[in-house]
Amino acid sequence: MSVLYDEIAEQPAAIRRALEANAGPVAELVAEIRRRSVRLVVLAARGTSDNAATYAKYLLQVVCGVPVAMAAPSVHTLYDADVRYGRDALMIGISQSGAGEDINEVMARGRAAGALTVAITNTDGSRLTEVAEHVLHCHAGTERAVAATKSYTTTLALMALLAAHWSESAELQLGLAGIEAAARRAMAPEVDARVRPLAMSLLHAERLLTVARGLHLATAVEAALKLAETTSSPTQAFSSADLLHGPIASVAVRTPCLLFAPSGRTVPHLVEVGERLRARGARVLWFAAESDAPFADVVPLADPGTELLAPLVDIIPAQLLAYHLTSARGLDPDNPQGLTKVTITR
Amino acid sequence: MSVLYDEIAEQPAAIRRALEANAGPVAELVAEIRRRSVRLVVLAARGTSDNAATYAKYLLQVVCGVPVAMAAPSVHTLYDADVRYGRDALMIGISQSGAGEDINEVMARGRAAGALTVAITNTDGSRLTEVAEHVLHCHAGTERAVAATKSYTTTLALMALLAAHWSESAELQLGLAGIEAAARRAMAPEVDARVRPLAMSLLHAERLLTVARGLHLATAVEAALKLAETTSSPTQAFSSADLLHGPIASVAVRTPCLLFAPSGRTVPHLVEVGERLRARGARVLWFAAESDAPFADVVPLADPGTELLAPLVDIIPAQLLAYHLTSARGLDPDNPQGLTKVTITR
Numbered sequence: 001m002s003v004l005y006d007e008i009a010e011q012p013a014a015i016r017r018a019l020e021a022n023a024g025p026v027a028e029l030v031a032e033i034r035r036r037s038v039r040l041v042v043l044a045a046r047g048t049s050d051n052a053a054t055y056a057k058y059l060l061q062v063v064c065g066v067p068v069a070m071a072a073p074s075v076h077t078l079y080d081a082d083v084r085y086g087r088d089a090l091m092i093g094i095s096q097s098g099a100g101e102d103i104n105e106v107m108a109r110g111r112a113a114g115a116l117t118v119a120i121t122n123t124d125g126s127r128l129t130e131v132a133e134h135v136l137h138c139h140a141g142t143e144r145a146v147a148a149t150k151s152y153t154t155t156l157a158l159m160a161l162l163a164a165h166w167s168e169s170a171e172l173q174l175g176l177a178g179i180e181a182a183a184r185r186a187m188a189p190e191v192d193a194r195v196r197p198l199a200m201s202l203l204h205a206e207r208l209l210t211v212a213r214g215l216h217l218a219t220a221v222e223a224a225l226k227l228a229e230t231t232s233s234p235t236q237a238f239s240s241a242d243l244l245h246g247p248i249a250s251v252a253v254r255t256p257c258l259l260f261a262p263s264g265r266t267v268p269h270l271v272e273v274g275e276r277l278r279a280r281g282a283r284v285l286w287f288a289a290e291s292d293a294p295f296a297d298v299v300p301l302a303d304p305g306t307e308l309l310a311p312l313v314d315i316i317p318a319q320l321l322a323y324h325l326t327s328a329r330g331l332d333p334d335n336p337q338g339l340t341k342v343t344i345t346r
Numbered sequence: 347m348s349v350l351y352d353e354i355a356e357q358p359a360a361i362r363r364a365l366e367a368n369a370g371p372v373a374e375l376v377a378e379i380r381r382r383s384v385r386l387v388v389l390a391a392r393g394t395s396d397n398a399a400t401y402a403k404y405l406l407q408v409v410c411g412v413p414v415a416m417a418a419p420s421v422h423t424l425y426d427a428d429v430r431y432g433r434d435a436l437m438i439g440i441s442q443s444g445a446g447e448d449i450n451e452v453m454a455r456g457r458a459a460g461a462l463t464v465a466i467t468n469t470d471g472s473r474l475t476e477v478a479e480h481v482l483h484c485h486a487g488t489e490r491a492v493a494a495t496k497s498y499t500t501t502l503a504l505m506a507l508l509a510a511h512w513s514e515s516a517e518l519q520l521g522l523a524g525i526e527a528a529a530r531r532a533m534a535p536e537v538d539a540r541v542r543p544l545a546m547s548l549l550h551a552e553r554l555l556t557v558a559r560g561l562h563l564a565t566a567v568e569a570a571l572k573l574a575e576t577t578s579s580p581t582q583a584f585s586s587a588d589l590l591h592g593p594i595a596s597v598a599v600r601t602p603c604l605l606f607a608p609s610g611r612t613v614p615h616l617v618e619v620g621e622r623l624r625a626r627g628a629r630v631l632w633f634a635a636e637s638d639a640p641f642a643d644v645v646p647l648a649d650p651g652t653e654l655l656a657p658l659v660d661i662i663p664a665q666l667l668a669y670h671l672t673s674a675r676g677l678d679p680d681n682p683q684g685l686t687k688v689t690i691t692r
Contacts, residue, residue, distance in 0.1 A: 047591030245393030
């Protein structure tokens with residue numbers, strides 16, 4: 001069908017490979033984290049990798065109880081600031097290509113300021129692997145479609161693996177043992193059968209919204225980026241809480257709003273926001289568990305056994321939607337207009 | 347004309363009041379920061395206050411060299427996490443009303459975990475002032491328009507005052523001495539004369555983009571929120587670096603893109619991105635210094651003497667644009683449809 005579609009389909013196997021190959025490197029990293037009594041995590045990333053960092057921001061705080069900051073690369077690359085990260089900071093640089101100059105610069109500054117540095121990348125021997133002391137390789141295989149899919153979900157898997165080892169959470173470890181199967185369920189024929197007509201119904205949508213909360217904000221921001229990149233429809237992601245603090249005023253009649261509400265603690269707030277959106281006349285489209293009561297006609301989400309891992313599988317139906325909507329519009333899903341696979345910013 | 351317009355016009359005096367009234371409280375706070383050797387700042391805020399936090403995120407890293415994290419309230423309110431902030435963390439909660447349950451919960455958790463807590467608020471005796479050990483009051487006067495203006499710029503002023511004392515930066519201190527005058531220049535008749543026809547030319551725009559980088563990202567995100575709240579046009583803010591990592595693919599012919607490029611280190615990248623946008627057929631609209639070479643027909647920005655303070659005054663022409671566009675569309679600038687002055691989320 002297309003490279004993008006093939007790469008979406010490769011994700012369950014890629015996630016398994018990433019987890020298997022990194023058991024040793026993550027154990028070594030966690031040993032070093034304990035030696036240094038790490039008490040701050042700094043994440044440095046752009047684009048899809050930054051969306052993966054959003055997952056890590058929530059997961060590491062919730063599971064490991066460590067404060068997490070997202071680096072602002074220009075602090076170093078434009079303003080040449082010396083930030084005192086210190087030896088008890090862990091800096092994680094995420095880049096599929098490992099070639100982003102800004103991320104490499106942030107990592108070099110972090111290392112010089114004493115931080116423990118880790119690269120998460122899908123490219124052997126990249127500059128990022130040289131600048132970081134530890135490397136976690138995604139093992140996603142070469143990614144040829146411009147829109148990243150398997151490098152995203154494998155990065156989430158590595159973050160979950162790190163959190164599982166660091167926190168010794170049985171819930172995460174058990175969930176990870178079944179995550180490949182959950183990822184396969186996330187792209188089952190009955191999911192695709194719901195996504196295809198949904199894509200057709202969005203053919204003339206001029207704008208899309210994605211909404212989620214907490215751990216699942218990563219799914220909303222990554223779904224928005226995938227849809228914006230491939231379908232060329234402006235797509236904006238919101239935390240369901242932030243949406244109420246102003247932006248809801250710009251939601252018009254029939255604006256399609258994709259709400260991600262996997263089973264767990266965010267469901268009640270999402271239901272409330274869904275009602276507010278419907279009251280404005282918006283078109284509310286649910287990605288949710290079919291068994292969760294208030295939803296009808298949902299795109300069904302696979303249950304990975306714990307809410308903590310839901311983002312690893314919930315993005316898959318959104319990737320399928322991006323693929324089908326792009327194809328239905330006669331656009332090339334593999335090569336979005338005006339983008340290249342590796343974007344280098346400083 | 348309208349409450350919103352009056353409150354925009356009150357900002358120069360409000361900024362002066364905020365700076366004068368907080369010299370003492372900020373000096374006390376900085377003494378405590380030094381006693382504790384603070385080495386991490388955590389910012390907790392929603393909506394407009396979160397945009398003010400974005401300014402602080404850059405400013406405190408650049409000027410004070412301290413890592414800065416943005417709190418994710420749901421980590422505490424939904425997932426009930428214990429985050430080990432520690433006694434050398436400074437947590438700043440920002441809320442105009444001081445009534446946001448989520449921000450107050452984050453602050454209570456931070457204080458319980460040892461952090462030094464500071465409230466920035468415009469409301470005496472609010473819950474936030476009880477939960478925090480230190481209070482910096484905006485002294486903006488009652489804000490009646492739903493869209494926040496003077497509570498935003500006074501919050502930026504307090505952040506700059508804190509950074510100036512903490513870092514002992516002569517550049518910031520000198521700049522703050524002249525900031526009231528710069529704010530007056532930012533709303534001079536010749537600025538309004540440029541903004542009015544610009545608003546008319548945007549009457550039928552279905553979507554707006556705002557773009558900036560580094561310290562000025564705060565201006566882009568706050569301009570986007572103001573425009574989305576009041577004009578009801580979906581408005582999306584991007585860092586000029588992030589825009590290149592995918593979202594630029596969704597920029598269509600004639601999409602109005604408001605680029606904020608005050609004199610300083612971000613100009614070259616903004617010029618490059620402006621060219622990329624123009625190549626896609628977008629309508630590129632500059633908010634910049636008239637003297638900076640590559641720009642023609644700009645909305646002129648006032649020069650506060652240092653790039654570090656530009657966000658305090660650069661938002662003003664964007665507020666005026668929101669006001670004029672809202673009025674031109676026959677909407678009520680003071681009461682955007684579907685919003686209330688105080689939004690409470692958990």
